[in-house]
Amino acid sequence: MDTNKLRQLLADYMAETISKPDLIMLLDYVAAKENGVQLDQLMNESLLDLAPDPETAVDSAALYQRIISHSQFNRQPIFKKRRYWKWVGAAAAVLVVAGVFFWGVGGSRYSETGSLQGNNRTPVLRTVTTAPSDIPVLRLADGRVINLDSVAGGVLALEDGMQITLEGNQLHYEGGDTKDAEGKTLKNTIITPKGRQYQVILPDGSKMWLNAATTLTYPVQFDRDKRVVEISGEAYFEVQKAANWPFIVKTKTQQVEVLGTHFNVSAYDGDQKAKTTLVEGSVKVSLVRPGNGPNAHEPSTVLKPGQQATTYLNKEAINVDAIDPYEAVSWKENLFVFNNEEISEIMKKVSRWYDVEVVYQDGMAGKRIGGTIPRFAQINELMDALMATGLLRYKMEGGRVVIME
Structure with a gap:
């Protein structure tokens, strides 16, 4: 879309004279994530052209209601990407919201x-809702607990040769053999409070993004036959591919097994359901029945990209739905x-x-x-x-x- 056409669509939109086809064209353009910079600039210019007259000021709530009253907005919009911008024009002293598509x-x-x-x-x-901690903490294998807000960064600990480093909100694990004298695998636990996110980068190259109010327990270094982590809360995983070295995520009602892929797991203790959403690759989701051992994960299903598996407490079934995976991982942005x-x-x-x-x-x-x-x-x-x-x-x-x- 050329600049002049976009400027005209924005002018018609704010003047409330835009036609139905042009409104659809504008919303489709706004929904395209890559157009944000140009649209932002043009919206600011258009708002500055508005007269600072209360009778001509744009009321965002009224605009929302008029937009969603059109028949084409009585159903869920189909956008591959969604984008939100807000612009405040100092001259008009109004707020206009475009590109966020709300309907109720x-x-x-x-x-x-x-x-x-x-x-x-x-x-x-x-x-x-509850959180396991009011502060972000890292619990080490030897029982020490580190308040991540109280450290400036750098090397936090050494555990049997494994170096644990904090950089911003990222924990890095590098080097070493973490088997103790009895051959046990050493484990760490990171806990995020409400309103905070952290990332963990493990020695195998796998990355895990933790959403708010999440507990993640993981080996400092994985066993040779499998890579296993346990989660309560929500996390996004980018698993390093490794043949014959499965990566397994455990929740109360699910076991997710992959060899290398990108997926999201949401399994908060306060919710009655857990969801695994596949972004790319392939994952096997198995039902975990309370009280059963690790060999009793049935039924199971293999997800394709764009599918979400949902399990419920006290229900022996896995529901699979096709969704836009952007919805599940948007919290990362x-x-x-x-x-x-x-x-x-x-x-x-x-x-x-x-x-x-x-x-x-x-x-x-x-x-x-x-x-x-x-x-x-x-x-x-x-x-x-x-x-x-x-x-x-x-x-x-x-x-x-x-x-x-």
Whole structure:
């Protein structure tokens, strides 16, 4: 799209005279991630051209509602990529949001186990998420615990010849044999608090990104026959390929086995389900039944890129769905992506990142939101964007968010 055409689409959009085909063209262009710099510049220029007259100021909430009232937006948009920008024009003193596609619907009411209950459903009263620690910590094999916020970086420890180094929010493991005198494998555990992420780079070259409120236990150096890690929370894995050396991720309800690939695992203790999403390569996902040994992982399924395997506590089945893997791994780019999710599910993610309790007033059940939005520095910025959908209002009470109709 040439610059003049894009400028005209933006002008028509802000003047609310854009045609339906042009609106679709503009949103498709905005959704293309590589166009962000040019669009950002043109939007700023367009906003500066606006007269600072309250009657002509652009109201983002009203624009959202007008856009999603079009019939083509009554279903989930199909975008390969999603992009969010915000521009503030000093002359107009207004906020315009473009490229974040929010839509919301009222729907069937669900019980907390997911079954339909009709209009007599008892409303969700609150969302409270927990984290295993209030600070990022590394627990070494010898029992020492290092507060990662209290160290400046550099070499943190040496364990039987293995050097552990902290660089920013990355832990690196290099060199050495980690077998102790009795031949046992030494293990470390890293714990992230709410609102924080860390990366671990292991000696085999595998990389693991940890989301907020996550616990990951892993060998300082892997055994020769297999590579095994255990997780509670969420992590994205880029596993170094190695023939005949499987990489295994264990959660309470899943065992994920790969030889080398990219995938995401979400398995928080407070959730009733665990999800494995394959980005590229191939993984085998097996069901773990409570109380059974490592040889009882049945049933199982092999995922293809773009598929997600979901398991539930106390259910002996694996559900496989085709999804956009970008939705599952967007947290690595500091984005929230909501795909027709109930407000209570959305607020779980918000609670884990901003460390807040969420309280609901009646009327929230069944309301769903879809869209992409960044992880703002302040929770009120995110809540303002959610409120622009017209589905909710909110107020802050200390460390608590109260959600209202």
